[in-house]
Amino acid sequence: ENEHSRSSESIHVTVLRARRLKGVKGDVLTSYAKVEFDGKSLGDSAKVDSTAEVSAEYNFTTSFDCSFTDGHHTLDDVASKPLLITVTEVLPKEKKQKEEKSAVLGQCTVDLLPLLLQPESEITNTLILHAVPGSPLETVTPEFGKVEIDIKISVNEPLLDGEQLTQSNLFTVRLGSAYSLPDSWSSGSHYNYIVGLPVPVTSEKQATVIFQNGALKSSADKEPSKRSAKWYSVPNAVSAAQFIPNSQKERVSFEEEKGDFSGKEFRDFRIEAESEKNRISWDVEKRCYLDPDAKAEFQNKISQTRYWPVEVMRNVPSQSKVPTAAGSKKDKNAPAEDDGSISFHGVVYVDLAPLLYPGVCSVAGAFAVHPFSESELKAVSKKGSAVKHAESTAEVDGSQQTNTDSLAYTESRSYLYLEFTLARPFVPRREPEELAAMVREYIPPRPAFKRAVGGAAKAVEDYHAQLASVASMVLDEFREMFGEEIGDDALNQTEAKRRERKKQLMYQLNSSGKYFAFKEQLKHSVVKIVREKYMKTTTFKSKDELQAFLSDLYVYLIDEMHAAFGKLLSMENEPQEVIEPMVDSLQLKRFAQEAEVNEEYKMASKYYQERLAMNEKDPEHWFDYGTFNLLVGDNSKAKECFKETVAIDQTYKEGLLMYGIMCTMDECYTEAETVLERSTSLVESSPDATPQNLAWTILALFYDSQGNEIQAEHAYSQANKLNIAAAVEAMVNSEAKEEEVKEVAEKPDPGSVAGTEQEQAASLLPSTGSNTKPQPPDSAKSVSTVRGTTKASTKKDPRIRSSTENSVSSHDQDAKQKPSEAEPKVTAVPKQTIFLQAAQWLLRRKALKFAEISLSHELLEPHGGPSAEYYIALAQLQMMRRQLSGAKDSLELATSFDNEHPDAWAMMGHFHYVSGDYISSKSCYERTLAFVTDAAEMHSIYLRLASIYLQQGEFQNAKRTYLLACKHSPTCISWLGVGIACYRLNEISEAEDALAEANILNNTNSDVWAYLSLVCLNTGRKLEAEQAYKYAMKIGFDDENVIEEIHSVQKKLGFGNPSY
Template identity: 45%
Template sequence: AENKPRSPVPVQVTVLRGRYLKGTKSDAPVTYVRAEFNGTLLGDSPKLEASPETGVEYNFTSSFDCNFEGQNNLDDIAHKPFILTIVEILPKERKQKEEKTAVLAQATVDLLPLLQGECTFKTTVTLHAVATASVETTRQDAPKPILEVAVFVPEPLLTEYQIEGSNLLKVTVEVAYSVPEAWNITGPQFNTVVSLQVPASSEKECILTFPNGILKPGGEKEPTPRQKKWPTSNILAPGAHCIPESFIHSSSYDEEDGDLNRESKEFRLEAETEKKRVVWDFERRCFLEPDAVITLRKRIAECRYWPVEITRSLIPTFVKGKAIRAEKGDDDSQLSSHGVAYVNMAPLLYPGVKQIRGAYQIVAYNETEIFEKTKQLNSVVREVACQFSVVGKPQAPAASGLPHPKVVPSKTLREEKGVKEPMQQNSALLKLPISESLTEMETHASQNVEGLQYVEAKSYILLEFALEKPLVPKRPPEELAKRVQDLIPPRPAVPRRYGGAQKAVKGYHSQISSIASTILDEYHYMFGQQIVEGRPLNSQTLEEQKRKLNYELNFSGKYFAFKEQLKHSVVKIVREKYLKTTAFEDREELQAFLSELYIYLVDQMHIALNKTLVADTPEPVPDILADYTQLKHFAREAEINEEFDLAAKYYQEILARDRNNPDHWFDYGTFCLLISDDGKAEECFHEAVALNQNHLPSLLLSGIMAMAREKYEEAETYLEDTTCVDSRSVVAWTILGLFYELQDNVIRAEMAFLEANKQLQVAATALAAQQLEEDAKVDSIEKGERREKKHNSLVFWSSLDMGLDALKLEQIRVPKEGDGVLEGATDLSLSTALDLPEPLNNKHPTGKAVVGSHKSHTTITSKSKKTPHKVEQSDQRMSSLHEQKQLESVQQPTRSIFMETAHFLLHANALQAVERVLAHELLCQEKDPTSEYYVALAQVYLQQKNFPKAQEKLQKAVKIDHQNPDVWALTGHLYYLTQRYTDAKECYEHTVDLVKDASEMHPVYVRLGSIYIQEEEYEKAKHSYLVACKKSPTCLSWLGVGVACYRLGEVTEAEDALSEANILNNSNPEVWGYLTLVCLQKTGRQFEAEQSYKYAAKLNLKNQMLLREIEELQQMVGFGNPAF
């Protein structure tokens, strides 16, 4: 049905009225409206006189047929405006026979709403002046002349099929910067043309041309925002060239998609300010039928680079209507500076992407290179450039009068025929044998010498490609979340019990306290004055006060309010504590219950009153239990020591305390991955997602597990959802890219990796800015201290100057014998008293002489006050420049997206995924691998028990960075696991001596301590274990302290340390074994020795040397073994 030919649909445009029109010589001109579309005049309105107050009512309707196959098709409606021209009838002069007319103004109507499903719409368009003395007034506050227009079609121009499958492509050619210096503004004029082709259907190509680029000198930036222009040449009014509500906006270089982005920032700033440029600012809209959309998508997938050609043609001079060319010959000889920009269109296939914009480098046109990159065999600019040599000539001034409108094909129609012919020739050229085409390419490639000027000048062009709808729709977050819910239904929240016996009793206590406080306030209000006056309080007086208080409470209704206040809490106690929720059938049972309840309520009332009226007694301190962080640390230590049963016990204890925390399930899942229980691990990740549908780590691991099971649809759902949950997650985008790469979806993988790099750069910039801000705060504090010291120093020297001046004046006023001796003594005494390094000799510390007058002193001090402020401003400017340069230098990420992902996956024990990520890291690095890369790879091999490969990678890592603490720590672990304890000790000691700590220092200290104990270096062992206990205490670290102290003969300290170890883990048999030794060493500890030994045996102590030592000591002391 969609391929059935349609009959033309009339498009009616009605000019309703015009307002604020002014003629060239009158405020009430006689005008008419001329309508034009696609180069065809559609008619004139009647001649009407305008009124300054009401305007003019035209009510003029013109129409044209929308032909879906030929002229005035949907693409014409998309990119060509409906032009309305206001023509003024000039007043007749003397002896004038014919009336004269003048074009007053023009307006353009955008018909795009007709392609968006509208059948009728109204709009108000601004009239733009054609001549200088026209409707546009010089007054800024005066209203602009306008036309009110209505557009109507009897039926929608688009069918449902077209609305669903069609699209609108907007191609904007903005500016070409840093054009060759040989291009001169004066001299022969050239027409600079940009050309490219897009698919018009599955079989035809549409060539887009953008002629008439304006060459401008450098010196200032192009203003933004600025309006885009219609790609037509038959608009007379300069302002009418602009497309309404369509602007060119400036954007950050980081957000662009072109060749020159962040790295070329300085060059672009210079080029866009100082160098020559060619300006177009044209927007060409292309209506894409559904088959054209499919072709466009397929074409981009097959070849991502599209050529955009740029060339210049000499504009011929006209003498008596004839064009005189500079040289006779072929049209191709008039083309010069043939260049091309390769636009990567692949981002338009990213899900949800509708626009790409960027600066693209212009290189010399080379057909061989174009064929290799784009598979295009011919140049699109050669077929159409000749006609624009005529179009590009300067337009003549508007005629004083216009002929009677005549409906004839215009020059634009002839141009369109000229465009369609190259389209057909293009398709014919594509059918040429490739061997002939390649031979022709080599001939053209050797002739394009002028095109090399673009490369020498580093020319580039700003282009934008925008679609109304994305070529690849992106699944909305709501749909992804719904799919995740279908795969893993969310776990309903556990209902909280807000009741309970304990809470009911607490509520009763709070109500009693509130009522008691109210009664006390009432008592104070009634009898407080008697207490203040000191009247005696005997039993009779108190009884009288009680009677009056009860009367007041009953009379005022407060007593009844108290009962109502208590009723709810009493009911809660009955229901929650006594579990009575039904009526009593036996009256005696009711009376018995009421008696019991009364006694209980009175007792609780007394407890509440005692708490209210008596000072609170401190509650007993609850027993300290290990929190989640400690339990997780214990589990991690057990994992490192390969005590997996103990680690599982800790993780299960964490879950037993709180099963509704997704983090706990994720941690348990990563442990299951470590012990290769993939099924259980996936269950844990799904449980975490069920508890929290937005738990990012669990969603990532669920996707990875689905990939491992080859459930790719599920994996895509999980991984896409992670990017919606946290769009700034570098790890989420990277893993999604790895998934797409596994699916051979190169374009989507590229999209995900680009987004990951973008988010990594954003995070690095934010981190650098935060660091600079913190440094600036520290610097400001230090500068404030320096200014304060400087100010105090200035005050000191100023006061000293005043003191010296006063002293001199005193000496001059009262001269005595021996003045010289006294003056010297005075100077000496001043120097001594002020602790000066040397005599002043009337010199200021700055080296200037001190003038002994108050006026001079004031001048000096005032200058000294101004100087620091200027210096401070200069320092601030220098500091800001320094911070800006420092920010640019430090905001580069320290690691790649793959290393960020590798660290996450190592933490999650997903070793297979880590190997894939590290393989990408190796491929993406331009230089040799980093030390961090080898460390991550060594961690994988260590977990896989591949010790030779792990040692090889660690040796490479230490050569690159011998100060990396993780390298030395992992090397120590490698030697420790292979029982090379001497080498392990050296590596551990080197790790401890480094300034920077390794990522995990606890196993370093514990294993170093165990080696010291083996070598009987107990003091060193004690120190190493104590450092571990200080940073992160565990049962093993305190056990090590206890063993070291016991071997050193410090039995009391050993018992304390072993007690700490026993508190953290009372199931460790070695702790009980050493406690047995400690109890056997002390007299009178027979019971404790037997109990400790009993627990050690019960827990299956396997240390044979320790068992023999215990048995020998038991035989020596004669107790400790119940079997004796």
């Protein structure tokens, strides 16, 4: 069934009038208008007289049929070919003149594209009539005004309805110029320069678009910044009528280009090639209408091949078409080629994959020209040559001479500037509002606030509260007036004195206006009682009814007032003071993380649940609990926690990311894609916690897992852009801080700065030896310029890449510049790649599967690869999976890259600690503390090193290290360690203080109660010793050595054990 129910539609063209025409002889002239389409005349208007002041009223209507099938004029012709309107003057006959003479005044073209892009049936335009060479219109001055012509285009029904507009598309190719030409092209204007490419017409058929007649221009002929494009096909048009109206536009910037020479390293080469060397200019635009089948086929071919071939060549037209001057001789330097043969056959491979990115409508850039090879063309684009089949007048020469000619493209680094544009993107981008609505469907948001409680009970409760408030203020006023008097003579109070004080109080309240203020304060609560308790909202019918109601209300309010005052003055009902919790949410989180490090998962779960009980409306509490459940392997509970996080706050970016990851693990791919895509549209308020590029990186990893390379490439590109932008911002901020430091340095220094806590700790530890920092094997690349790279770009055919690389290397010797020009440009280089940042974030959130994928990408990343940070992250992943042998190898590689990386030595210490090698672990921890820079996580280092000191009897070092842990993050375990160390040092008072602090932070720790029992035994406090011992045993203290020590002391002292 055909897309259109109609086989064709007539397009009616009406030339209405022309204004301010000027003839060859005098102001009065006779003229007519001619309408052409696709080189064929559609008719001439009648001859009309006019002057400069009187318009030429042609009112001429003609038409042509637009076929919706394979007729003569198709929708593609309507999109790419204009109407040509020519206005011709009929000159008056002279004496003895037999035939009438005429002179063309001007031309204009009418763009029919609005008939396709807009569902309209009529378009009216006023166009400028461009003068042809020799026309009297060339001499028209600005004061005379522009010569204009009115045109009306109409159809009976729109060519495309709304649904057809949505399903079809318009593909536009704009060919600019060829630059950095081979040296042999410096002379000779008798050549024809051709560019061609295939375009699908239907699902089974493709057409070849041929751009001919490229003009060789010298460097002296400068290009304007805004260029107008010529019509692809408009026969008989001359002068300015060859250009598409309103087609002037500037080229995209280097940063936005997608070509082979879009990097900053090519900028100087591009500027030189485009301003100081010859070029071939076309500046032609070809529009191609894509019906639904052709659109689907185009998308399919792009997704399969990515690279679209664009062929470029030079040929010599036949001698019959190119006249030769008499006596001219053949150029000795001209290549040996016959008339009509093709030479310098090259091909450009344009990566059109970005057209499949969401919301992307254009690909533009400078694309390198490679020597043509039929086998390479089929291997890269899976297509044969499109031009050699279309050019029937020329034969493709496949000889060695042609191949030799084409090599000149590589040697000269030639390139074409091309623009490919769609009217609508192939893949529409989902707007943030649409994504937010879809997320709300998956996860309904929780109500932000509790519903207001109303009713009669609440109205009475508010009335009591207002009475208590007013009574409190009256009492304060009374105390201020008579407090001293009553205090001095409290026993001699008479009734007369009480009545006198009451009068004075009432006078003071009335005269100061406070009495009125108190009444106003009570008024609102009384109104609520009338409405809620008595349900009275209408007016009273009589005064008696009003009086009866007021009497009842007065009695009720007095009774409730007495009840309120009774509660206020009653000591029995006085509310108890609410005791604030000793720890806050942040401390509970630290306790939980500490328990995780010690693998006490039940205790960690208890702390996370306490945080939720403290405030279940905080999304961070649910997020942290979900992360913990991932650690212990409870994925279903983790997913529910992340879902609750998003339900509480629909814009919580980390919650969206982790929920999307969990959906991916559960194979809910549609939901995962929606949630992850939603996270990319959110701006992170705290970029230090979550990098701006993280959401795009994780979305790219998701697409990679689905095998969607095009979407993954787009996401990687966006992530790289954000990463570089963050590096630029960091560099600017760093430079600003350096300027501030310089300004401060010029001022006198008021004093010296004290050492850090880590330096104080380092003074207690042995020296770590040499401070020489070995360079990693690939450290040279850390100073290279980072460009946005993608996984898909690494799959580019090696023959394409090598051509450009070879051309770059061949020009290294020509890159010598003057000393002033050779200075390196400062470029912002991200400290870490997007994959390493993502892997570190995912490891902190215990998303091990995605972290492993991200680390694998880091090895393939051109600006990533093996590094100390990579091997540290890999070792962390392996330790979480209990792959200890692999973790050891990774850490050894990390220290070989950077022998002074604190995180590497910290992880090495953790590895030995978990393996039971406490001597090696102690050495690694001491080395970590000796560095000036802290490791990422210091608390666990302090605790584990101090515990080793305790085991080895180094109690003084243990005490100091535990105190560092307390200073860094005070917890029950850190204060317990201080208490144990002090007890072993026989510092009983300090031990008791430290254990008391530990007990305040956690009164259910059996170790704390056990050592408190020992302290009480040594200080002779029998009752406290027995209670502490009972609590320790009741909670489950099981350290046999300490229990034996307690029993020994109890037997020695004769108390402390209730069983004695």
